[in-house]
Amino acid sequence: MAGIDVQxxxxxxxxxxxxxxxxxxxxxxxxxxxxxGPSGCGKTTLLRTIAGLEQASSGAVVIGGEDVTGVDPGKRxxxxxxxxxxxxxxxxxxxxxxxxLRVRGESKARQREVAEETSGGLSLAGLLxxxxxxxxxxxxxxxxxxxxxxxxxxxxxxxxxxxNLDARLRLEARTFLKRLQRELGLTTVFVxxxxxxxxxxxxxxxxxxSGKIRQLGSPREVFQRPANTxxxxxxxxTPMNLLDAVVREGFVEVxxxxxxxxxxxxxxxxxxxxxxxxxxxxxxxxxxxxxGVVSTVENLGVSSLVxxxxxxxxxxxxxxxxxxxxxxxxxxxxxxxxxxxxxFDEAGLLLGAAKVAI
Amino acid sequence: MGFVAxxxxxxxxxxxxxxxxxxxxxxxxxxLTGPNAVAPQLVGIDNFVNALxxxxxxxxxxxxxxxxxxxxxxxxxxxGFVLAWTLRKAKPGLRRTVESLVLLAxxxxxxVVAYLWFAVLDRDGGTLNSLLGSEGTAWLVEYPMLxxxxxxxxxxxxxxxxxxxxxxxxxxxxxLETARxxxxxxxxxxxxxxxxxxxxxxxxxxLLISLWTANDFSPFLLTxxxxxxASETLPVFIYRQALEGGQLGYASAISLLLLLANLVVAxxxxxxxxxxx
Numbered sequence: 001m002a003g004i005d006v007q008x009x010x011x012x013x014x015x016x017x018x019x020x021x022x023x024x025x026x027x028x029x030x031x032x033x034x035x036x037g038p039s040g041c042g043k044t045t046l047l048r049t050i051a052g053l054e055q056a057s058s059g060a061v062v063i064g065g066e067d068v069t070g071v072d073p074g075k076r077x078x079x080x081x082x083x084x085x086x087x088x089x090x091x092x093x094x095x096x097x098x099x100x101l102r103v104r105g106e107s108k109a110r111q112r113e114v115a116e117e118t119s120g121g122l123s124l125a126g127l128l129x130x131x132x133x134x135x136x137x138x139x140x141x142x143x144x145x146x147x148x149x150x151x152x153x154x155x156x157x158x159x160x161x162x163x164n165l166d167a168r169l170r171l172e173a174r175t176f177l178k179r180l181q182r183e184l185g186l187t188t189v190f191v192x193x194x195x196x197x198x199x200x201x202x203x204x205x206x207x208x209x210s211g212k213i214r215q216l217g218s219p220r221e222v223f224q225r226p227a228n229t230x231x232x233x234x235x236x237x238t239p240m241n242l243l244d245a246v247v248r249e250g251f252v253e254v255x256x257x258x259x260x261x262x263x264x265x266x267x268x269x270x271x272x273x274x275x276x277x278x279x280x281x282x283x284x285x286x287x288x289x290x291x292g293v294v295s296t297v298e299n300l301g302v303s304s305l306v307x308x309x310x311x312x313x314x315x316x317x318x319x320x321x322x323x324x325x326x327x328x329x330x331x332x333x334x335x336x337x338x339x340x341x342x343x344f345d346e347a348g349l350l351l352g353a354a355k356v357a358i
Numbered sequence: 359m360g361f362v363a364x365x366x367x368x369x370x371x372x373x374x375x376x377x378x379x380x381x382x383x384x385x386x387x388x389x390l391t392g393p394n395a396v397a398p399q400l401v402g403i404d405n406f407v408n409a410l411x412x413x414x415x416x417x418x419x420x421x422x423x424x425x426x427x428x429x430x431x432x433x434x435x436x437x438g439f440v441l442a443w444t445l446r447k448a449k450p451g452l453r454r455t456v457e458s459l460v461l462l463a464x465x466x467x468x469x470v471v472a473y474l475w476f477a478v479l480d481r482d483g484g485t486l487n488s489l490l491g492s493e494g495t496a497w498l499v500e501y502p503m504l505x506x507x508x509x510x511x512x513x514x515x516x517x518x519x520x521x522x523x524x525x526x527x528x529x530x531x532x533x534l535e536t537a538r539x540x541x542x543x544x545x546x547x548x549x550x551x552x553x554x555x556x557x558x559x560x561x562x563x564x565l566l567i568s569l570w571t572a573n574d575f576s577p578f579l580l581t582x583x584x585x586x587x588a589s590e591t592l593p594v595f596i597y598r599q600a601l602e603g604g605q606l607g608y609a610s611a612i613s614l615l616l617l618l619a620n621l622v623v624a625x626x627x628x629x630x631x632x633x634x635x
Contacts, residue, residue: 052538053535053538073535073538073541074538074539074541074542078539080535080536080539082532082536083532084532086530086533086535086536088533088550088551089554090554099540100540100541102550103537103540103542103543103546104541147536
């Protein structure tokens with residue numbers, strides 16, 4: 001068991017790209033941690049630098065209190081599962097799982113024993129003598145996990161663990177992965193571009209952009225109080241409404257209406273800001289709110305995403321429960337739930353307390 | 359059918375007919391000069407029996423096996439793989455330079471290459487003797503087979519290197535990286551991960567370079583089979599029997615034996631290749 005401490009880490013590729021840029025990060029022992037961001041944000045490079053597959057240009061990686069910055073991947077006591085699982089096609093499932101022990105020169109019997117022990121908890125028991133090519137995607141993933149667990153390392157690194165599975169299987173595997181991580185209590189870091197995956201699995205999330213961490217927090221913090229407009233935009237299955245607004249007499253003037261400024265924020269009249277609110281936190285009603293004309297209705301299953309056109313050409317999305325969908329062209333008022341309105345300054349940073357008020 | 363006729367005709371005239379002709383004169387006492395040149399007589403399998411009892415033929419067979427094993431199966435194969443494996447991670451500039459040099463040894467005409475090696479191995483003032491400080495060593499006379507094996511390894515490695523380069527590109531990087539994370543050594547990685555992926559390539563490559571080496575005539579350019587038959591591989595032996603000894607019938611019979619040996623080697627490789635799946 002081991003925590004990970006990343007100190008001022010930069011990884012620069014030979015072509016000059018700074019994939020990871022002066023990054024600090026502390027991951028606690030036993031934590032389930034997500035590196036989240038759009039493609040090209042450096043999340044995979046960070047994971048590979050922790051594994052030792054990429055050479056850090058500056059800074060340090062400390063695993064379990066030991067500085068491993070210049071240490072070979074094989075001597076870092078990290079296990080890694082690749083996106084394509086990287087199972088050895090010419091070995092049986094048991095040989096694949098036992099391979100870390102074979103490298104260490106353990107006996108064949110011991111390799112088999114560990115393969116049997118590890119595979120039991122991963123429902124692979126009957127498959128030990130098959131080849132990877134004869135397994136389904138989900139089974140292959142579990143073999144790769146079993147091989148990583150058999151390494152008996154303190155840290156488990158997962159690169160896009162769910163992206164090679166089809167949609168249905170992905171949900172199953174997600175639940176399975178979360179249970180497995182809790183049972184093993186293994187410090188686990190995974191990379192994903194899917195915000196829903198990160199929110200569902202992780203204890204904490206680092207949202208990354210251009211080699212830097214834009215926000216570090218629990219799924220709740222990242223979802224409810226995004227630290228900046230980048231995170232606000234990236235998190236959430238329906239995009240957050242981010243509207244140009246101006247402060248007037250203690251109110252936020254947005255899309256033709258005035259909304260109450262969140263408590264604890266006082267800004268001079270005329271300050272331009274960005275008002276942010278999630279479609280899920282807007283209710284269709286008749287109270288104070290943003291009024292507009294319904295332009296599209298998208299069915300999301302239990303709810304529908306309604307887009308209204310407001311004064312000043314602003315488009316505002318809100319979700320309404322099923323069977324309460326308005327007609328296209330109807331006039332609708334969207335009222336924010338109390339405490340859900342966020343205000344970002346001109347630089348895109350969240351104003352007010354960063355922590356979640358529960 | 360009509361448009362392949364000219365090609366088929368050429369194949370018939372230059373390949374099939376000579377092959378059948380070789381089989382036929384292998385059964386005669388045909389000679390280059392003398393009465394047997396005018397009226398050769400059928401002698402059945404006498405030539406084959408004589409060859410198998412001929413100490414010079416046995417010597418040639420052994421030297422050919424040594425030449426193939428030393429310079430192709432071991433030399434070119436291993437050097438080619440090591441170059442491909444090492445250059446994989448080298449800087450592009452270095453990689454291209456080494457590849458070009460290795461390739462150059464392969465594409466130069468045999469006569470040019472043989473001449474270069476005379477200059478390198480010369481007894482007086484040869485480059486190798488100057489480098490080693492071993493003036494007066496006549497490499498081609500004192501170590502003829504070793505010289506030929508080193509020469510042919512140097513000459514033919516390019517093919518194996520190129521073949522293995524492209525084979526290695528097909529090994530999924532994530533599998534190599536998994537091996538690294540698990541802590542496998544370079545040798546363990548090659549043995550457990552890389553070799554199973556490229557096994558088919560290794561067999562195909564070994565088959566091709568073995569056959570090319572067994573039939574290679576360039577040893578004649580360096581040592582002409584000497585001294586005293588010490589480097590007389592089968593193609594050289596056949597040439598000398600036919601054109602220096604004038605024994606066309608005998609030489610043809612040995613050609614057929616070499617062909618049969620090639621077929622046996624090919625059959626063994628194909629059997630190994632098929633056993634894979």
